[in-house]
Amino acid sequence: MGLAHRILFSVVVIMGGCALAQPPLSRAAPAPIVSKATNTKLVVTPQASPQLAEGEFFNANGTKASLSDLLATAKSYDYILIGETHNVACDHIVQAKIIAALAESGMRFTVGMEMFAQEKQPQLDAVNNGKVSLAEFPTKVDWKDAWGFSYSLYEPIIEEIYAHKIELYALNFPFEIAKKIGDDGMESLTPEERKYLPKNHIPSMEAQEEDLTRIHDKHVELMTEGKDDPKAAEVAKKSLAHYRKRFFLIQSMWDTGMAEQAMAIRKKTNLPIVILTGTGHVEHGWGISYRLSKLDPDAKVLLIVPWRNREPIVAERGHIQFYCPLTKQSRFGFTLRMEGDGATILDVKDKSAAHTAGFLAGDNIVKVSGMDVDSMMTLHRAGVKAAKEGKDMVFTVIRDGKECTISMPVPEHPHRK
Structure with missing residues (x-):
């Protein structure tokens, strides 16, 4: 794999968790959050960071919120997006807690996960139909090969899905297709591979592209620094500018594809859907939420994201945030x-x-x-x-x-x- 391909690949992998790749956040005046998939905005003023225990919630303005507050809010939403850093166990424990509480409150909903590509839906249908036991789950869905992060991190979520008989759906397109786009471009895809792509690709917002540019260029710097030949390093950087466009394309394809899948699932089941995905697909009302605002404009979208103890609170990241210290598996x-x-x-x-x-x-x-x-x-x-x-x-x-x-x-x- 060439240098350019290695950089594009590593950036795409990191963007799944995103939060770990970001610098400390600013407490500048917040940009609006998309609180409804129309043009309704939520604008609040961030306050001083609250003193929180692990797993506790707070509102966008920094005031503490209880799980009951979250439930009261969530019940009126069509899409509930809960962000995560994939290898932070606390994030998944909180996601499981929210799912359990919603189910125990009497709310009916489905769960869609970034972790599963659409090709895995037949296996998930078997789960939904009661044909796969909890013990069999990781083997039957090929968890190790399909996702790569330890199943033990996600086990609390799957246990709650089984306990409350919640239907589970795949949101993503196969990782191999993203890699192929990065290596050889869209033109390299076969007709069979193209069927997994979104039908109506929606490019990223300008603000998201600026953030993606920062992340991409940081990794270019990491991979090219220290080269003995300055001219060779400069040539490599110019070559990598070409791959930045593919990086943008992959990210927007992922966001659009997951939004399309979520919308199709909601219309099929006539139920709200809880979406579990990397924080980079949730925060700021970018990612999946922005695509839903175009695809399903009358729907209401709730954003729930983790907050780390080394970051100031930034209201624009989500409507509700939860405290999980930066613990990495x-x-x-x-x-x-x-x-x-x-x-x-x-x-x-x-x-x-x-x-x-x-x-x-x-x-x-x-x-x-x-x-x-x-x-x-x-x-x-x-x-x-x-x-x-x-x-x-x-x-x-x-x-x-x-x-x-x-x-x-x-x-x-x-x-x-």
């Missing part, structure tokens, strides 16, 4: 939480790369490859750099008050195998 095999100076390891998975390298729960990672660990982005940056150079990542760790060094090869991403 890494493909390296450890679970991290940003706290104090560095990232603390909460858990190490047996037989993982982290376990093999010698990491222990309680270790505090303060440096990686010479960089201070002041955000999860630092770990990503170090991983990209190490993979590009074909070197191990080198971690500086505080264990029992003493400093030690641990080296670890960069594991291959499951979608790149």
Whole structure:
């Protein structure tokens, strides 16, 4: 895979979770949120960050909200979008809590998930018809190959779906098609592959494209920095500008496709739909919500997104937000939480790369490859750099008050195998 393809691919993968790739948010005057799929806007003034326990909710203006408040609001909406960072366990626990509470309140609804491509709907239909047990679920839907993130993260959600007999639907188009568009463009798709694409592609809003440009260009910088030949680096950057357009196309195709699927499901079932997807597809009223405003203009859309303790509150991100600290379950095999100076390891998975390298729960990672660990982005940056150079990542760790060094090869991403 060439440099340009690797950058496009890595950016597309990261955009699924999005929140980890973003810098600290500004408390500038908020832009309007699309609170209804018409032109109705919600404009509020952000307040000081509230003192919250993990999993607690607050309104767009920063005031605390109860689960009962959320339920009272949600019952009048047609689409309820709940954002997540895919490898943050707390986000999924909150999503499961919301689904359970909605069901127990007597509300009837369906659930649509970004994690499933449309080709998986026959397996999900078998689930909906009671032909697949909860224990069989991850195997029958090919979870490991289809999504790549650990099933244990999503298990609380699936348990609630089973417990309350909620119909489950696939929203996405196959990941392989997105990769093919990135590598070779739309013209490379077969007629069979094209049937999964949205019927009426809706390009991104200007504000979203500006944000996508920032994310894309940051990854271009990561992949081209340190080149010995400045001219070669410049040529690479010019080449990558071409792939930025494909990145925009893939992202808008995803958002439009999921919006079309959600609308079709709502019309088929005549029920509201809860949509579980990466925060980047939810926040600011961009992504799926913006496409719904074009496709289903009379529908009401509720945006619920996670908030991290290292970010100021920004009202424009969502109507309701919930507090989940930035805890990342890494493909390296450890679970991290940003706290104090560095990232603390909460858990190490047996037989993982982290376990093999010698990491222990309680270790505090303060440096990686010479960089201070002041955000999860630092770990990503170090991983990209190490993979590009074909070197191990080198971690500086505080264990029992003493400093030690641990080296670890960069594991291959499951979608790149």
